[in-house]
Amino acid sequence: MSNQITRKQFLLGATSVVAASLGAVGASAMGADGDRSGQAGAISGAAAAWPFPYKKLNPDDVRKRGHKGYYDGGCCYGAFNALLQPHVEAVGEPFSNVPPQMMYYGGGGGAGWGTLCGALNGAAAFIAMVANRASANALISELFGWYTETAIPTQLSNDFAQQHVFLVNKYDKALPQTASGSPLCHASVSSWCSATGIKSSDPARLERCARLTGDVAAKSVELLSAFADSQFRATYIPVQSVTGCSSCHASAIGNVEPTVKMDCQSCHKDNWRHLY
Amino acid sequence: MSNQITRKQFLLGATSVVAASLGAVGASAMGADGDRSGQAGAISGAAAAWPFPYKKLNPDDVRKRGHKGYYDGGCCYGAFNALLQPHVEAVGEPFSNVPPQMMYYGGGGGAGWGTLCGALNGAAAFIAMVANRASANALISELFGWYTETAIPTQLSNDFAQQHVFLVNKYDKALPQTASGSPLCHASVSSWCSATGIKSSDPARLERCARLTGDVAAKSVELLSAFADSQFRATYIPVQSVTGCSSCHASAIGNVEPTVKMDCQSCHKDNWRHLY
Numbered sequence: 174m175s176n177q178i179t180r181k182q183f184l185l186g187a188t189s190v191v192a193a194s195l196g197a198v199g200a201s202a203m204g205a206d207g208d209r210s211g212q213a214g215a216i217s218g219a220a221a222a223w224p225f226p227y228k229k230l231n232p233d234d235v236r237k238r239g240h241k242g243y244y245d246g247g248c249c250y251g252a253f254n255a256l257l258q259p260h261v262e263a264v265g266e267p268f269s270n271v272p273p274q275m276m277y278y279g280g281g282g283g284a285g286w287g288t289l290c291g292a293l294n295g296a297a298a299f300i301a302m303v304a305n306r307a308s309a310n311a312l313i314s315e316l317f318g319w320y321t322e323t324a325i326p327t328q329l330s331n332d333f334a335q336q337h338v339f340l341v342n343k344y345d346k347a348l349p350q351t352a353s354g355s356p357l358c359h360a361s362v363s364s365w366c367s368a369t370g371i372k373s374s375d376p377a378r379l380e381r382c383a384r385l386t387g388d389v390a391a392k393s394v395e396l397l398s399a400f401a402d403s404q405f406r407a408t409y410i411p412v413q414s415v416t417g418c419s420s421c422h423a424s425a426i427g428n429v430e431p432t433v434k435m436d437c438q439s440c441h442k443d444n445w446r447h448l449y
Numbered sequence: 450m451s452n453q454i455t456r457k458q459f460l461l462g463a464t465s466v467v468a469a470s471l472g473a474v475g476a477s478a479m480g481a482d483g484d485r486s487g488q489a490g491a492i493s494g495a496a497a498a499w500p501f502p503y504k505k506l507n508p509d510d511v512r513k514r515g516h517k518g519y520y521d522g523g524c525c526y527g528a529f530n531a532l533l534q535p536h537v538e539a540v541g542e543p544f545s546n547v548p549p550q551m552m553y554y555g556g557g558g559g560a561g562w563g564t565l566c567g568a569l570n571g572a573a574a575f576i577a578m579v580a581n582r583a584s585a586n587a588l589i590s591e592l593f594g595w596y597t598e599t600a601i602p603t604q605l606s607n608d609f610a611q612q613h614v615f616l617v618n619k620y621d622k623a624l625p626q627t628a629s630g631s632p633l634c635h636a637s638v639s640s641w642c643s644a645t646g647i648k649s650s651d652p653a654r655l656e657r658c659a660r661l662t663g664d665v666a667a668k669s670v671e672l673l674s675a676f677a678d679s680q681f682r683a684t685y686i687p688v689q690s691v692t693g694c695s696s697c698h699a700s701a702i703g704n705v706e707p708t709v710k711m712d713c714q715s716c717h718k719d720n721w722r723h724l725y
Contacts, residue, residue, distance in 0.1 A: 220537065220545055220548070220549075221545060221546050221547060221548040222548075223548035223550045223551070224548075224550070225548070246582075261496065266546075267546060269496055269497060270497050270542075270543060270546030270547070271497060271546070271547055272496070272497040272498075272499035272500075272501070272578065273496075274499045274500070274577070274582065275499070275574055275577045275578040276574070276577065277577055277582045277585065277586070278573045278574065278576070278577035278582075278585050278586060278589050279573075282565075282709070283565055283569070283570070283573060283589065283593065283632070284573070284585075284586045284587075284589040284590040284593065285586070285590065285709070285710060286590065286593050286632055286709065286710045286711055287709030287710065287711050288564055288565040288632055288633060288711065289558075289559055289564040289565040289570070293559070294559070294565070294570070297554045297555075297559060297560070298551055298552070298554065298574070300554065301550070301551045301552065301553055301554040302548065302551040306522075306550065306553045309553065309554050309560075310553070310554060310560045310561070311560075313554050313559065313560040314560040314561065314562065317559065317560065317562050356559070356562055356564055357564060357633075358709075359709045359711065433557075433558070433561070433562065433563030433634075433635045434561060434562045434563065435562055435563050435564065435635065439716075440715075440716035442718070
């Protein structure tokens with residue numbers, strides 16, 4: 174790597190900044206309700222303006238990109254890049270300044286630890302890049318809730334596979350669908366494997382997570398586009414165990430984290446020791 | 450917002466690109482062992498070069514930034530920004546093109562869902578921005594493992610608080626330390642609250658997570674700097690339940706996700722139904 178910068182590089186850089194800035198200010202901007210910290214476009218060397226200007230996307234296009242992206246770089250990269258790349262192509266900067274590879278790590282629930290589903294993690298990072306803090310949290314919570322109670326992969330994904338219109342075709346059969354009941358990778362994968370009898374190392378399970386990645390990215394488009402149109406309304410209602418358990422645990426007699434929204438009973442079975 | 454770009458903005462942009470690019474190529478670069486996808490610096494409007502060039506940081510400075518960042522924007526933002534901001538100050542672009550606010554969402558284990566600890570999620574995103582995929586996964590897995598078995602907040606954090614040398618002083622007493630046994634927000638917070646009798650809504654618990662955020666960011670510096678010096682060696686060994694359970698479940702008779710590294714028994718108590 175050279176320590177020198179050529180005149181050609183200097184001029185190329187200057188030109189791209191102008192082109193991208195014009196593109197950015199021409200795109201729709203979200204988050205005018207508070208947290209916006211500057212102007213759109215990466216004009217100066219100061220901190221990046223945020224939120225980035227979301228451009229409404231086609232959910233089916235994004236679904237296919239997410240499916241392909243899973244095979245390119247895992248679930249977290251796949252979902253993030255499915256949302257980022259159309260913006261890079263249509264808008265350029267500031268989106269092109271963010272390396273999608275920074276989301277590789279979320280695969281397998283975070284370096285293979287099985288925690289947060291990487292598709293959710295990657296989609297959430299993109300949502301948080303284009304919406305202010307409070308709005309992003311509402312959109313992401315809705316996405317997580319949808320994920321826990323939706324039969325995944327969605328029927329549409331299966332139709333896609335049968336019609337061979339995914340961008341890659343690793344496995345084109347219909348797949349069993351299950352609702353994970355949890356946003357955790359380990360619980361999501363294991364519950365699907367248990368219900369279907371398909372091993373986690375099977376190509377069918379990889380394809381399940383590839384379609385899931387597309388589904389999560391496409392659902393994110395649906396939520397973001399509704400939000401851009403001021404039409405987003407949260408519909409997810411936490412499961413009964415969360416409200417039931419919290420009625421004691423979030424008050425005087427318990428110390429549990431009151432903001433948790435995961436189904437308590439996915440881990441705390443009835444035969445766990447109960448102190449009170 | 451205006452659709453116009455002024456001559457002043459154009460020139461300001463051009464100047465900052467040159468200055469930042471020179472800064473970037475002068476900094477150390479990681480990931481020469483494979484995945485590097487381009488040159489350092491955000492010179493053109495094409496996809497961002499990656500990995501970004503990591504510059505060795507002072508862990509105590511980063512610890513204080515992480516602690517303060519928790520109060521500014523939560524655990525995930527706090528850890529990410531503690532690692533990002535020194536690079537913005539010392540190097541400028543490409544780091545300054547990434548908005549740290551995109552990590553707000555990880556707080557409370559992802560929009561308050563209690564999944565992956567946000568400090569881990571934010572630190573992991575930064576690590577994955579400056580190290581190639583395989584190396585980042587190894588560093589992040591080590592970070593997660595360290596987190597599960599380390600008494601947190603570390604004693605050093607308590608010393609910091611007693612000496613009033615944090616960047617913010619919300620709570621300056623020593624705090625009880627626990628090893629979480631889990632990378633999950635809910636398990637980490639709840640086990641600390643259960644062990645200490647301190648409620649999750651108590652300012653002491655907030656301070657616990659603020660110090661934890663600093664600890665995670667500082668540990669990330671230690672790992673990244675060792676890696677930059679080619680001195681990183683993974684030391685974390687998965688708990689016995691992972692290897693024990695996997696000996697059956699990852700082979701012929703089970704369908705469980707074999708890559709999971711969380712302690713199985715943190716949820717699968719002995720009185721869970723066992724099929725085999």
